[in-house]
Every structure is written in C-alpha cells, then in structure tokens.
Amino acid sequence: MIKVTDFDLRLLRVFKTVSDCGGFSAAESALNMNLSTISTHMADLEARLGIRLCERGRRGFRLTDEGHSLYRAAERLLESVEVFRTDIGEIRGQISGELAIGVVDNTITDAQSHIARAIGMLKQQSRDLEIRLEIKSPREIEAGVLERKLHLGIGPFRDAQPGLTYEPLYREELQLFCGAGHSLFALAPADVDLKDLTHIDYVARGYLRETKEFGILINPKVAATVFHMEAVATLILSGKFVGYLPTHYAQHWVRQDLMRSLRPDRLTHHAEFRLVTRKDREATVAARAFLDALRNGVSRE
CATH class of the missing domain: 3.40.190.10 (Periplasmic binding protein-like II)
Structure with a gap:
C-alpha cells in the first residue's frame, strides 16, 4: 500500500497539468517550472509508482494505458483534497481553497x-x-x-449540454460595425441600403457561426473566421471587413470615429449571457x- 504524502500530491498535480496541457513544454507556463524540473518530477512519480506514465518522441506526447488510469485516479484524489480544504475552511468559518x-x-x-x-x-x-x-x-x-x-x-x-445547469444573467447587445476606410463608412449608421450589405466581406466568430447571427443579411460572405472579440475588432478596424461586436466594447472606437454601426435599427441583436454549473x-x-x-x-x- 502506498502512503500518499504532500510530495506525492505535488507530483500528481504536475502529472495532471502536463496531461491537460498535452506535453512537458506546453506545461512550463502553467506550472511556472522549467522543462528539466518537470521532467524530474515526472520521472520521480514513475519511479514512485513503478509504472510508465507517458511516451515522448517524434509522434508527440501521449499517455500510456496506465497513465490514463492514473489520470482518472489523480483527478478524483485531487478533487477530494480540494473538497477537504474547503470543508475545513467552512468548519473554521472561512472561505478557502x-x-x-x-x-x-x-x-x-x-x-x-x-x-x-x-x-x-x-x-x-x-x-x-x-x-x-x-x-x-x-x-x-x-x-x-x-x-x-x-x-x-x-x-x-x-x-x-446534458449534465449542465444554465441560469440566465443578462442580455448583451451587439451591432454590426464597419471601420474607417470601409466603402460603407460614410453612409453609416442610418443611410446604408440593406441591399449593399449583400456579399460584403464579413468576419465571423468561429463559435457563433450561424445564420441567426447575420440577422436579415442575405448571403453574407464569410471572409474571415476568428475566435476572439479582439480579432473581430482588429479586422473591422482594417477597413475591409464588417462584423458584429458588443455595443459596449465597440464604444472605445466609435467615440474616436474609427468605427460606425451599420443600420442599428434593423441589424441589432442580443446574446443571452448565462451562468453554467x-x-x-x-x-x-x-x-x-x-x-x-x-x-x-x-x-x-
């Protein structure tokens, strides 16, 4: 029987982070450790348990079958330790963990x-x-x-998603924007003919690519797909794309007249923000x- 010490818990946390990050190098920043220290910790854990946990080579990082089993066990153990820390804090009347x-x-x-x-x-x-x-x-x-x-x-x-609970929080307003230099900029916001929005270069967020996002736009030409709001803003500011941004986020550039909304009377829509547990x-x-x-x-x- 293995007695689990604080050092073992430290090694298991390193192992879990390396597994989550998909490799030793990728885990350096998350662990705030250099590569040699991570390698030493992983070797110590393998020696402690007497099993091979992962393979590293030209094909990249991968867990062995034993490594996958240990990952699941470590996940349960570390979560129980966190619950214990929280419970102790509650007993002492403190919020911790x-x-x-x-x-x-x-x-x-x-x-x-x-x-x-x-x-x-x-x-x-x-x-x-x-x-x-x-x-x-x-x-x-x-x-x-x-x-x-x-x-x-x-x-x-x-x-x-099955297994999750969603609680409504608030609605975020989004408008369609173009940047200074765009062919529609001088006409924005109200004098833009909706027909002029057909086939314009549109920047879409990868996780919201759906026809509903386009509102009443007909056949928008998705010329760029990004996954962060700042990337949407950058492409809009290039003067070559239009895209949806939260109204509150775009105000910084609107006040400088670097962005203008396109037909907010027709193209404004809302995103429902929810809390998920x-x-x-x-x-x-x-x-x-x-x-x-x-x-x-x-x-x-």
Whole structure:
C-alpha cells in the first residue's frame, strides 16, 4: 500500500497539468517550472509508482494505458483534497481553497457584468482563497465545467449540454460595425441600403457561426473566421471587413470615429449571457459566495 504524502500530491498535480496541457513544454507556463524540473518530477512519480506514465518522441506526447488510469485516479484524489480544504475552511468559518471561473473575452466593459465586483466581495471575505479566472470560448467553458476543471462559467451559450445547469444573467447587445476606410463608412449608421450589405466581406466568430447571427443579411460572405472579440475588432478596424461586436466594447472606437454601426435599427441583436454549473457537483462555499454576490449585482439592474 502506498502512503500518499504532500510530495506525492505535488507530483500528481504536475502529472495532471502536463496531461491537460498535452506535453512537458506546453506545461512550463502553467506550472511556472522549467522543462528539466518537470521532467524530474515526472520521472520521480514513475519511479514512485513503478509504472510508465507517458511516451515522448517524434509522434508527440501521449499517455500510456496506465497513465490514463492514473489520470482518472489523480483527478478524483485531487478533487477530494480540494473538497477537504474547503470543508475545513467552512468548519473554521472561512472561505478557502480554489475557485475556478471561466468567462468569455471582453466582458469587462459591460456595465451588466458584475464579475469583478463579485470577486472583490469574495476576496474581502477571505484572503486565503485562490482565484483562477480563465478567458475561454463558450464551448471551452462548458467542457471545463463538465470535466470539473472549472467550478462555473459565464458566457453566451447556444445549446444546453446534458449534465449542465444554465441560469440566465443578462442580455448583451451587439451591432454590426464597419471601420474607417470601409466603402460603407460614410453612409453609416442610418443611410446604408440593406441591399449593399449583400456579399460584403464579413468576419465571423468561429463559435457563433450561424445564420441567426447575420440577422436579415442575405448571403453574407464569410471572409474571415476568428475566435476572439479582439480579432473581430482588429479586422473591422482594417477597413475591409464588417462584423458584429458588443455595443459596449465597440464604444472605445466609435467615440474616436474609427468605427460606425451599420443600420442599428434593423441589424441589432442580443446574446443571452448565462451562468453554467455542473448538475451533479455541489457548489463549494467559495462558489456559493461568488454566485450570491454575482446574482445580487445582476438583480440590482
């Protein structure tokens, strides 16, 4: 029987991070360790357990069958350790442990988003709590919550995934924008003929590629596909593309007359922002405190 020590837990955390990142080099930043230290830790773990955990070579990094089995066991163990830390904090009347939150990019300029305020209120209650805030696409957030890598997520999710619970938070307004130098810029916002929007070069977000996003546009020509809001803004500012941006996010460039909305009377649409959690995962004390602060902020709108 193996006695699990603090050092073993450290090795298992390194192993799990390396597995999640898909390799030693990719895990350097996440672990804040150099490659040789990661290699040493992995070798120590293999020696400790007496099994080969992974293969490295020209075909890349991959876990062995034993490595996959250990990954699942380590995931359960590390989660139970985190639950234990949280329970101890609760017994002592403290909020402790880690809170992992996933959120889509560029929500900070939205007055309806109370994430920063909720985190501030939470940290005011506990200095020991470790916050992990990750910027991800909606699909990545849902996957992170399902895989127990995130406690909760916030974003515009298209379809409800089995095993997840969705709670409405607020609606984000989006408008179609063009940049200075675009052929439609001088006519924007109100004098643009909708027929002129047919076959224009459009930049789409990869995780929202759907006809509904185009509103009443007919046959938009998707000339670029990106996965981050900043990339949409960059292409719009080139003067060669049009694309949808949240109204709050675009205001920085609108005020400088570098962007203009195209027919907001007809082309404005909204994204429903929701809070996502895993159905079968009981919320930790930290998660409950964060959610209370978040909901209170939203309810005041």
